[in-house]
Amino acid sequence: MEPFGYHNRTSLDDESILSGQFWGELRVFLAVAKAKSFNRAAEILNTSQPTVSRQVKRLQDQMGSQLFVSTKHGVKLTVKGQALAQALSRLDHSLYALTTDLKAETKDAEGIVRISITDGLNTFFVAPAIPSFSVDHPKIQLHLKSPMNVVNLRENQTDMMIGFSPVDATDVSVRQLGYLHFIPIVAKSYIHQFGIPTGSNLSKHTFLQSELYSNKARLWEAWNHVVSQGRVVHACDNSMAYGMLVKAGLGIGLLGSYVVLEPNAVPLSLDVKIDIPLYALALTERLDSRPVKIVFDWLCEIFSETNPWFSSDFRLRHPANQFDDGIKKLFNI
Known part of the structure; x- marks a missing residue:
């Protein structure tokens, strides 16, 4: 017969620690999984590469499963390794939140x-x-x-x-x-060199594209239609670097409307405004x-x-023709 109160027992009433024999190895494994490199993991953990390799091998031996495979770019998780890494990552997140x-x-x-x-x-x-x-x-x-x-x-x-x-x-x-509003932006230096881009002269202008925008989703149709009328000179998928390419005057880019806070940025009236x-x-x-x-x-x-x-009804504070006239006066063109 089961003792009184047996069904009220919790996991803390069990004296055994189920994963205790390889807690340290699990931490090392997670570091390698995140860094995708034994050497980099050793640096993060402030230990040696042989120590990291030894502990990962011990963990694999204990679990009876291969967790990593070597590639020319470092190490790659196996299917079982990926499952273990995701579980440990969630645990790491929970422990961090609890201790904080x-x-x-x-x-x-x-x-x-x-x-x-x-x-x-x-x-x-x-x-x-x-x-x-x-x-x-x-x-x-x-x-x-x-x-x-x-x-x-x-x-x-x-x-x-x-x-x-x-x-x-x-x-x-x-x-x-x-809502985040995306609009075409160009640098003042670009206008100095190539003039003001308008809907009627896009064939003479260059564009900066991103994989995000060119993925054919309907959301970006208006932008891709405009781009198709000119020439793409560079592409960039890092948002900050993309903005810097626009700032450098290399072409017309699609950026958040707030970028006009940057003194060098000029918004363009090309009938493109994408709200997300x-x-x-x-x-x-x-x-x-x-x-x-x-x-x-x-x-x-x-x-x-x-x-x-x-705001959902965000609009630039100037009609297109007034804006273009103002730019022309600013640059004496």
Whole structure:
């Protein structure tokens, strides 16, 4: 007969530690999986490459499965290795969140909140707002990260993300914000050299393209129609580098409307304005942490429709003809 209270037992009532014999090896394996290199993992863990190799081999022997295969570019996870790495990554995220919250409960500790956000939105809106935020919340430390995947919160391993699509998951909280408006932008130096691009002279102008825009999705049709009338000189898939190519005067690019805050940037009237809704996403359980909830609400305020840059009815403040006349006077052309 089972003892009284047996069914009320929890895993903590079991004295055995099921994975205890290779906890250290699991941590080393996760480092290699993330770094995709034994040498790089050794640097991250502040140990030697032979030690890393030895511990991974021990883990593979204990599990009876090969977790990595060698390639000319480093190491690649096997199917079983990928499954283990994803499980460990989720565990690593949970442990990090738990220890951060425990530290935040002490009187003098700082709460660390990790945010995935594109470089452009970070540069123009979040970074400039941090000084005033820090005055109100001096014990909250922000960790700003460029997203590895702009639609996958878990892959970025952060507490929250400003993204471009909602997520239908029970453990993710989603709040729709304002809209990010993409418009054609060119540098003043380009206009000095090649004149003002208009709808009637695009065949004489050059464009900067991105794989994101050229993937034939209907969303980017207006832009791709304009590009097809000119000549693509360069392509770039890194958003910050793409903006720098435009700034260097190498061609016409499609950028967020907020880029006109940059003195060298000139918006063009080419009948192209692409509106993409913004979303704030956070792991629901993390919102129980007060520092995380404070940062989440702060970001939602920054990128809400009450911010003119993200309102649904955003328009440049000048008619096309007046703008073109103003540019001509500015450059004496």
